[in-house]
Amino acid sequence: MRWLLRLYPRRWRERYEDEMLALLEQHTVTPATIADLLLGALDAHLHYDAFGEGVIYVINRLRASVIEVFYAFILYGVGWSMLQRINDPVDTYDGAARVHPELTVLHDAMFIVGCLGFLAFLLGGLPLFFIAVQRAFVHRQRNVLVPFVVSVACLLLFVTATATLAAWHPQTHVYQYLIGYLSLSALLLLVGAVAVSLVIHRAHFEVSDLKFVFVFVFVPEVVIVFSMIVSVLSATALLILITVHAPYLFDTQDVGRPMFIIGLLCMVLSSIFAAIELRRGRLRRLNEDTST
Amino acid sequence: MRYEELGRFADVSFLILASLTSGPKHGYAMMEDIREFSGTQLEPGTLYGAIARLEKKGWIEALPAENRRRPYRITTAGIAAFREQVATLQRVTTVGKERLAIWEGS
Numbered sequence: 001m002r003w004l005l006r007l008y009p010r011r012w013r014e015r016y017e018d019e020m021l022a023l024l025e026q027h028t029v030t031p032a033t034i035a036d037l038l039l040g041a042l043d044a045h046l047h048y049d050a051f052g053e054g055v056i057y058v059i060n061r062l063r064a065s066v067i068e069v070f071y072a073f074i075l076y077g078v079g080w081s082m083l084q085r086i087n088d089p090v091d092t093y094d095g096a097a098r099v100h101p102e103l104t105v106l107h108d109a110m111f112i113v114g115c116l117g118f119l120a121f122l123l124g125g126l127p128l129f130f131i132a133v134q135r136a137f138v139h140r141q142r143n144v145l146v147p148f149v150v151s152v153a154c155l156l157l158f159v160t161a162t163a164t165l166a167a168w169h170p171q172t173h174v175y176q177y178l179i180g181y182l183s184l185s186a187l188l189l190l191v192g193a194v195a196v197s198l199v200i201h202r203a204h205f206e207v208s209d210l211k212f213v214f215v216f217v218f219v220p221e222v223v224i225v226f227s228m229i230v231s232v233l234s235a236t237a238l239l240i241l242i243t244v245h246a247p248y249l250f251d252t253q254d255v256g257r258p259m260f261i262i263g264l265l266c267m268v269l270s271s272i273f274a275a276i277e278l279r280r281g282r283l284r285r286l287n288e289d290t291s292t
Numbered sequence: 293m294r295y296e297e298l299g300r301f302a303d304v305s306f307l308i309l310a311s312l313t314s315g316p317k318h319g320y321a322m323m324e325d326i327r328e329f330s331g332t333q334l335e336p337g338t339l340y341g342a343i344a345r346l347e348k349k350g351w352i353e354a355l356p357a358e359n360r361r362r363p364y365r366i367t368t369a370g371i372a373a374f375r376e377q378v379a380t381l382q383r384v385t386t387v388g389k390e391r392l393a394i395w396e397g398s
Contacts, residue, residue, distance in 0.1 A: 012344075015344075016340055016343075016344070018360045019318065019319055019357065019361055019362045020319070020336055020340055022319075022320070022359070023318075023319040023336050023339075024336060027320065027336060033335050033336065036336065036338055037335075037336060037337040039338075040338065040340065040341050043341050044341070044344075
């Protein structure tokens with residue numbers, strides 16, 4: 001039964017694992033017991049918080065939640081970007097949209113809430129990142145400053161590559177360059193995301209930061225997750241409408257059906273993951289718990 | 293946190309409080325006691341979900357472990373909460389009996 005208890009959160013196991021194992025040794029284990037333990041593990045992940053177990057744990061939990069929402073948003077961004085070119089070439093898409101204006105509404109909704117989520121992502125992420133780097137400078141934390149430099153380098157490289165491609169602007173698609181650009185962007189995104197998460201993971205946060213985090217990180221996180229969910233719903237409706245009313249778009253547009261579905265799956269999975277992490281990192285009863 | 297905020301663990305919590313009112317018990321002893329007095333066979337996941345909530349609310353507290361088995365005892369706040377719940381149940385029982393009597397008499 002020990003393997004089932006491993007499904008429980010680490011803090012839970014530290015507190016209850018031994019006594020639960022002792023109980024299970026005396027208890028007749030049935031399929032109902034296994035199902036009950038599985039549900040119990042899920043419940044513990046969703047509801048067990050350890051505010052009473054120390055502020056350090058709260059900070060670490062928040063930190064983990066922020067990093068995981070960040071990763072979820074990156075995955076969401078990849079899926080969202082894949083879907084954006086459904087209206088290219090414009091002429092074919094506009095032809096379908098004139099007959100079915102709801103296509104434009106859904107596409108615009110997906111685009112707008114995606115942008116809203118990205119704005120919230122910047123508003124929430126940049127101040128936290130700034131605090132982390134500022135503390136790293138003060139405390140001379142080399143293990144934070146190095147990933148910070150790497151993340152900035154990734155951003156600069158991406159901007160340079162994009163600007164170069166935009167300035168060059170060839171009249172015909174040169175696929176070797178396009179694939180090279182996309183591969184480089186994916187690599188920079190991956191390295192940059194890992195570097196940023198290392199900055200947050202290793203940064204020195206203090207108790208006073210918690211209230212700041214609540215307003216400037218938790219609220220944007222709510223907006224991010226809301227945007228993700230709304231855009232998933234819009235994209236799903238768009239997929240259904242195109243399939244029903246204008247299936248030829250999947251042949252004529254830059255985004256084919258497989259690409260659309262992969263993009264949508266990325267968005268769905270990341271939204272579920274972000275919602276779970278948001279719940280896990282919530283700061284319920286922050287004031288009374290950190291004041292003790 | 294109020295009693296109703298225990299959600300689906302409210303009934304289990306009531307049974308645990310009832311069990312601990314007769315003295316401290318570890319998890320397995322609680323399960324056996326509850327099965328005897330209520331006929332409800334609790335499973336470990338449900339039991340510990342409720343124990344965690346009751347402990348966090350301060351209605352029960354853990355005692356030092358004895359051979360990996362940790363006994364729990366009800367606290368003063370737990371007794372007060374339990375008393376309130378028993379009173380509510382008594383009112384429900386009284387009304388239920390009255391209405392049954394009316395129904396059976398009609």
